[in-house]
Amino acid sequence: MRRIEQVSAGLDRVCLALAKAGLIGIALVILLQVGARYGMRSPYAWTEEMARYLMVWSGLLGATCAFRRGLDPVILAVTPASGRGRKMLARAMLVLAVAIFLLPVLHYSVFGPGWNIERGFLWRGMGRTSPGLGLNMALVGAVIPITCLVILIHCAARVTGPVAHARGTAE
Numbered sequence: 001m002r003r004i005e006q007v008s009a010g011l012d013r014v015c016l017a018l019a020k021a022g023l024i025g026i027a028l029v030i031l032l033q034v035g036a037r038y039g040m041r042s043p044y045a046w047t048e049e050m051a052r053y054l055m056v057w058s059g060l061l062g063a064t065c066a067f068r069r070g071l072d073p074v075i076l077a078v079t080p081a082s083g084r085g086r087k088m089l090a091r092a093m094l095v096l097a098v099a100i101f102l103l104p105v106l107h108y109s110v111f112g113p114g115w116n117i118e119r120g121f122l123w124r125g126m127g128r129t130s131p132g133l134g135l136n137m138a139l140v141g142a143v144i145p146i147t148c149l150v151i152l153i154h155c156a157a158r159v160t161g162p163v164a165h166a167r168g169t170a171e
Contacts, residue, residue: 008157015061022058049132060147068154091159109145
């Protein structure tokens, strides 16, 4: 149980640093875009695309950090005074809600219909490149399964550990 909390904390530090770096990157790219458009009257074609991809990565990685901190919607609130049964029910509901939402997303990120990996989201993205930057679209979309896996690890840490979080399933 302690190990899963350590893994969750480490992933949280990495995700938070990348989300912050992405937000700074967005600001710098947009600043460059505005300067090139109005200062030189010659905007770069790739800046809007880069800002969009940075926004997606920053937003999803930031969502993992919010989940770790218990800032997600609470299905069943518990307090230190709540009984053991209510705490167990809240943990079970948390696991169920996370699993119902994330497991299908994770599954279809890798597999398509009939468990065909070649019809999965990431595989289909490998055959495409972004128009402005020429990035492989699987690289851009890889944040989706990464986010799912990190949130599942954070969920395991929340329900197995005694660590008190901001809200939700604290003991």
